[in-house]
Amino acid sequence: MALSREQIVSGLVRILGSEQVITDEQVLKESSLDRYRKYEQVCEVYTQPIPAAVVYVKSTGQVADVMKFANDNRINIVPRTGHSAIEGGLETTLVNSVVVDGSMMNQVLKIDTYNMQVTCQCGVPLQELDDRLREMGYTTGHSPQSKPLAQMGGLVATRSIGQFSTLYGGIEDMIVGLEAVFPNGEVCRIKNIPRRAAGPDIRHVIVGNEGALCYITEVTVKLFKYQPENNVFLGYILDNMKTGFEALRAVMVAGYKPSIARLYDPSDAGMHFAHFVPEGKCVLIFMAEGPAGITKATAEGIESLIAEFDECDAVDPMLISKWFDGLNWGPEEIAQEKIEILETKNIGITTEVSGCWDCIYEIYNTVCERILEEVPDMTLMGGHSSHSYINGTNMYFVYYYNIVDCPPEEEINKYHDLINQIICEQVLKYGGSIVHHHGLGKARAKYVKEEYGSSYYILDTMKKAYDPNQIMNMGTLIPVTK
Amino acid sequence: MNILNCFKVVSDLDLLGEGDWIADEQNNVDVSFVRTGWNCFDESALEMLLKLSDLSEGFNVMYNLSALTIGNEKCDTYLKTLYALGYQKAVRIDCENDLRFCSDFVAGLIAQYVGDQGNIDVIITGKQSADGENGQTPFLLAEQLGWPHIGQVTMIEPVDETCLKVRTVTDEGEVTQTIKIPCILSVGNAPNSYLRVPTLKDRLRLGKQPIEVRKVENQGAAGQGLLKLRAIDYRRAGIIIEGDSPEEKAAVLFRQYLKERL
Numbered sequence: 001m002a003l004s005r006e007q008i009v010s011g012l013v014r015i016l017g018s019e020q021v022i023t024d025e026q027v028l029k030e031s032s033l034d035r036y037r038k039y040e041q042v043c044e045v046y047t048q049p050i051p052a053a054v055v056y057v058k059s060t061g062q063v064a065d066v067m068k069f070a071n072d073n074r075i076n077i078v079p080r081t082g083h084s085a086i087e088g089g090l091e092t093t094l095v096n097s098v099v100v101d102g103s104m105m106n107q108v109l110k111i112d113t114y115n116m117q118v119t120c121q122c123g124v125p126l127q128e129l130d131d132r133l134r135e136m137g138y139t140t141g142h143s144p145q146s147k148p149l150a151q152m153g154g155l156v157a158t159r160s161i162g163q164f165s166t167l168y169g170g171i172e173d174m175i176v177g178l179e180a181v182f183p184n185g186e187v188c189r190i191k192n193i194p195r196r197a198a199g200p201d202i203r204h205v206i207v208g209n210e211g212a213l214c215y216i217t218e219v220t221v222k223l224f225k226y227q228p229e230n231n232v233f234l235g236y237i238l239d240n241m242k243t244g245f246e247a248l249r250a251v252m253v254a255g256y257k258p259s260i261a262r263l264y265d266p267s268d269a270g271m272h273f274a275h276f277v278p279e280g281k282c283v284l285i286f287m288a289e290g291p292a293g294i295t296k297a298t299a300e301g302i303e304s305l306i307a308e309f310d311e312c313d314a315v316d317p318m319l320i321s322k323w324f325d326g327l328n329w330g331p332e333e334i335a336q337e338k339i340e341i342l343e344t345k346n347i348g349i350t351t352e353v354s355g356c357w358d359c360i361y362e363i364y365n366t367v368c369e370r371i372l373e374e375v376p377d378m379t380l381m382g383g384h385s386s387h388s389y390i391n392g393t394n395m396y397f398v399y400y401y402n403i404v405d406c407p408p409e410e411e412i413n414k415y416h417d418l419i420n421q422i423i424c425e426q427v428l429k430y431g432g433s434i435v436h437h438h439g440l441g442k443a444r445a446k447y448v449k450e451e452y453g454s455s456y457y458i459l460d461t462m463k464k465a466y467d468p469n470q471i472m473n474m475g476t477l478i479p480v481t482k
Numbered sequence: 483m484n485i486l487n488c489f490k491v492v493s494d495l496d497l498l499g500e501g502d503w504i505a506d507e508q509n510n511v512d513v514s515f516v517r518t519g520w521n522c523f524d525e526s527a528l529e530m531l532l533k534l535s536d537l538s539e540g541f542n543v544m545y546n547l548s549a550l551t552i553g554n555e556k557c558d559t560y561l562k563t564l565y566a567l568g569y570q571k572a573v574r575i576d577c578e579n580d581l582r583f584c585s586d587f588v589a590g591l592i593a594q595y596v597g598d599q600g601n602i603d604v605i606i607t608g609k610q611s612a613d614g615e616n617g618q619t620p621f622l623l624a625e626q627l628g629w630p631h632i633g634q635v636t637m638i639e640p641v642d643e644t645c646l647k648v649r650t651v652t653d654e655g656e657v658t659q660t661i662k663i664p665c666i667l668s669v670g671n672a673p674n675s676y677l678r679v680p681t682l683k684d685r686l687r688l689g690k691q692p693i694e695v696r697k698v699e700n701q702g703a704a705g706q707g708l709l710k711l712r713a714i715d716y717r718r719a720g721i722i723i724e725g726d727s728p729e730e731k732a733a734v735l736f737r738q739y740l741k742e743r744l
Contacts, residue, residue, distance in 0.1 A: 273517075274517060274518070274559065275493075275514070275515070275516065275517045275518055275556075276514070276515075318515055319514075319515045322497075322502075322515040322516070323515070325499065339675075339676075340676050343674050343675065344676045344678050344679055345678075346678065346679040377681055378681060379679045379680065379681050379682060380682070381682065400679065402678075402679060402681060
């Protein structure tokens, strides 16, 4: 028989003490969702079941004790660190869920500059970690736009990626070792080694699990030398996205690894670069980073490659460099955004996907066409590519709409989910992936079987094996079936 | 009622880093690499007029909204946005000069336009721009036109064809008055700061209307010479409280700084 809210709370208090178990109503409401339901969040309307408690854990042992308690009593657990998720991964979908917050596990345990790796607990904020490393002349190389907010556990759990990924890779390339706690309380450590071939790479059971399989308590990531004095920026204005994708592909296929390779369509470029880019033009941006010899050669190589595309006109690199300095979002920007949304009833959302080179333009083009045709009250529809590979790239759709004659609790149905549906349909049609780096969350979990195809068997079996009592962030990755 | 909204497009100075605040030989700070936006007080005024227009139905008053700015063709994007939002006329006085500290000249240009039109009933503008911060243009404009001026406007509502209900903020509190036209209203810190956003369909349908571009006959007349420009170093005294834990630091803060004040 399910425990009551009061029994859940008293059980958690017995494990952690009352100071670490929060039942304040406002905290519980704010913990029932994430930025996927941005409009509800801004309007302070809470449509998801309010959790029974938010608990702050301070050690791996406490995480294990809480997980065992939840597993024994079939209580839904929502793992959380920075609370910067944007795909519904933190929504407390089931009644009387418990949010387990690891932000107090915030110690940097070891900076090992000889082996070039840093070990930290799950609640270490990435901005703080990287600022500290940069003072020493190092960097993690990981710089998602959520950097001022995000913490290490969540960044690994969502398989996040940063702005310099074309050089440093995504988080999956940066991870060395991990510690995680599974629903039955089992604590598993994966040691720090450069590589091994002793069976499958089990780190990838944990990286990207989005809290649906286990709770990440500790991570070790690689270090890189921080050499910003060698950075070289390149920027170009061009007429169309098709050419832009071809230019990106040319750079990647030639073997260059700029840390930044971005292509903005006219709508998105208009938001960022209107002060020097004419209306209706696309923007192509590169940054070379690393040792001086490499950045020089990379920049020169890219310049000569792009010169073969007649329609690409170079811009002053200083314009790109200055723009880049103001890109990240912190608490101040989010607070300002809230006021703007409430006043204007205009809201901006993003959805990121990926595709191979032969389909990414069709994905971009048909998504934009369909959304403009089928979704009402659109005020902006566009996007940019920001993470490229030898075999393809991502597409980060950026869209804004006015919320017209629609209460907050209906906005997600009338606009946001409809847009996501169109994007996912088009991506699946052309063989791309419906999620590049934000995580499946609960927002796009309904498309998981189409996304995985026959390989869904692997995901489904993992979920059943690691979480047989179904306590780990239910609804994330795999939808809850009634 | 014909209402003219005068606005300015300004550089987003918040995007300048500390090291960017360096004046060149012409006493200019390079802002070429930062994006532009609506001057904040003007943005409030633009939205205020649209709200006035929204309310007009029940009052049997037709408001014809026009917008005017002074600048180069980079301002046209903003004028097209206003067309898409329902403004009936968009005017740009073409001028490349630095007009940050030329309130008299600016007021003269606006007054000349108003005189040429002959049918403007109300002029509304923000109280000052983010880059010049002179706070003079509405007053000088009122002087040149011989119209009354009301500042610190926070709300405008319809009354009839000859009057507007205007709320302002004063030192004593809020004042609501019924004002006869013609008049000049300037907007300070209004409750609504942000301009609404036009849909893409409205931009396609309305945003392509022609912008009236007027030339300035004597560009050299903008004569307020800037003699010197330097960054003010804003620093506040501060103390860093040391401690091994948040509890320890809080205890130091309480003992040494708060206890006697509570």
